[in-house]
Amino acid sequence: MQRLIPVLNSDHVPLHLISVINTLLTAAKEISHRLHQGSLAGTLGSTLDENIQGETQKKLDIVSNQLIKTMLLETNLVHAVASEEEDDVVMGNPDARYLVAFDPLDGSSNIDINSSVGTIFSILEKPKHPAEGKELFLQTGDEQVAAGYILYGPSTMLVLTTGQGVRAYTLDHRVGEFLLTVDKLTIPEETQEFAINMSNQRFWAKPMQAYIQDLLAGTEGKRQKNFNMRWNAAMVSDVHRVLSRSGIFAYPADCRDENKPCKLRLLYEANPMSFIVEQAGGKASTGYERIMSLQPTEIHQRVSVIMGSRQEVNTCLSYYKSIECERLDG
Numbered sequence: 362m363q364r365l366i367p368v369l370n371s372d373h374v375p376l377h378l379i380s381v382i383n384t385l386l387t388a389a390k391e392i393s394h395r396l397h398q399g400s401l402a403g404t405l406g407s408t409l410d411e412n413i414q415g416e417t418q419k420k421l422d423i424v425s426n427q428l429i430k431t432m433l434l435e436t437n438l439v440h441a442v443a444s445e446e447e448d449d450v451v452m453g454n455p456d457a458r459y460l461v462a463f464d465p466l467d468g469s470s471n472i473d474i475n476s477s478v479g480t481i482f483s484i485l486e487k488p489k490h491p492a493e494g495k496e497l498f499l500q501t502g503d504e505q506v507a508a509g510y511i512l513y514g515p516s517t518m519l520v521l522t523t524g525q526g527v528r529a530y531t532l533d534h535r536v537g538e539f540l541l542t543v544d545k546l547t548i549p550e551e552t553q554e555f556a557i558n559m560s561n562q563r564f565w566a567k568p569m570q571a572y573i574q575d576l577l578a579g580t581e582g583k584r585q586k587n588f589n590m591r592w593n594a595a596m597v598s599d600v601h602r603v604l605s606r607s608g609i610f611a612y613p614a615d616c617r618d619e620n621k622p623c624k625l626r627l628l629y630e631a632n633p634m635s636f637i638v639e640q641a642g643g644k645a646s647t648g649y650e651r652i653m654s655l656q657p658t659e660i661h662q663r664v665s666v667i668m669g670s671r672q673e674v675n676t677c678l679s680y681y682k683s684i685e686c687e688r689l690d691g
């Protein structure tokens with residue numbers, strides 16, 4: 362089985378970019394170790410703090426953030442980092458080329474129940490125009506030069522794209538290396554499986570309500586087939602299932618809180634996962650526009666997300682085209 366770095370070399374990925382990816386993986390191996398130690402590592406549970414978005418921080422959110430941030434900045438290859446768990450951008454080497462945005466631990470409510478979580482990252486280059494601080498990261502998803510996630514499940518996996526398709530690697534704990542286990546990940550175009558938090562149903566806009574209603578109607582309804590539902594409550598593992606065996610994943614805008622209509626973050630979650638999904642032949646949209654074409658205005662911006670099997674996403678989007686209603690995400 363091939364190791365990660367020779368694969369990236371054969372894809373002609375620039376050496377400094379390989380080093381940045383490799384640094385992220387060094388941090389991920391440490392996170393994986395601490396997760397596997399569970400209570401023994403003394404890092405389960407919450408802190409008394411909240412992040413900038415008012416969410417309770419788990420101890421492992423903080424530890425993972427610290428590990429990734431410090432290791433990346435120590436390389437001297439990173440110009441700045443932006444993290445879900447940091448209020449502001451953290452500056453690194455002024456002469457370096459790369460910017461890394463990351464969600465250090467995704468699905469962190471799963472930590473204390475010993476269920477799957479992940480790390481998501483997006484790598485950009487310093488823009489050509491003069492920019493400072495947050496402005497550096499206000500680039501569309503199309504500008505990403507690499508994106509990936511590490512899924513800490515029964516095995517620890519890396520799913521990575523540098524814009525040449527998607528490959529999956531599995532961490533061999535005995536040698537401490539990620540080994541290539543899927544050379545070309547592709548999402549089947551059609552599916553009979555969906556992933557959405559159904560408890561928010563009454564708060565969705567009409568198009569999503571109507572679409573899900575037709576899925577639930579099964580063979581007796583318009584779709585004339587039964588659909589299965591799965592929800593792990595960690596985007597990484599829900600999207601990983603979609604990548605592995607087809608499906609549609611959605612966290613649409615809703616009207617629970619008018620100040621926060623969307624849950625998932627554009628820079629740390631939606632853009633990197635959209636890059637991976639599109640590179641695997643799938644599709645990713647807000648319901649109205651392609652996620653990777655959105656011009657970010659804030660680093661912690663949130664966005665409505667619908668992604669997965671191409672034909673199924675198109676079917677879902679047809680409801681947004683045909684049913685008129687006010688947009689909940691403004």
Ligand SMILES: O=P(O)(O)OC[C@H]1O[C@](O)(COP(=O)(O)O)[C@@H](O)[C@@H]1O
Nearest residue numbers: 464466467468469470558594595596
């Ligand atoms: O609590 P819910 O509605 O099930 O939401 C789960 C969603 O929230 C998230 O956990 C948010 O990520 P964080 O844990 O990084 O805040 C997503 O991974 C997941 O899709």
Ligand SMILES: [Mg+2]
Nearest residue numbers: 464466467468
């Ligand atoms: Mg997350």
Ligand SMILES: [Mg+2]
Nearest residue numbers: 464465466467
């Ligand atoms: Mg997180």
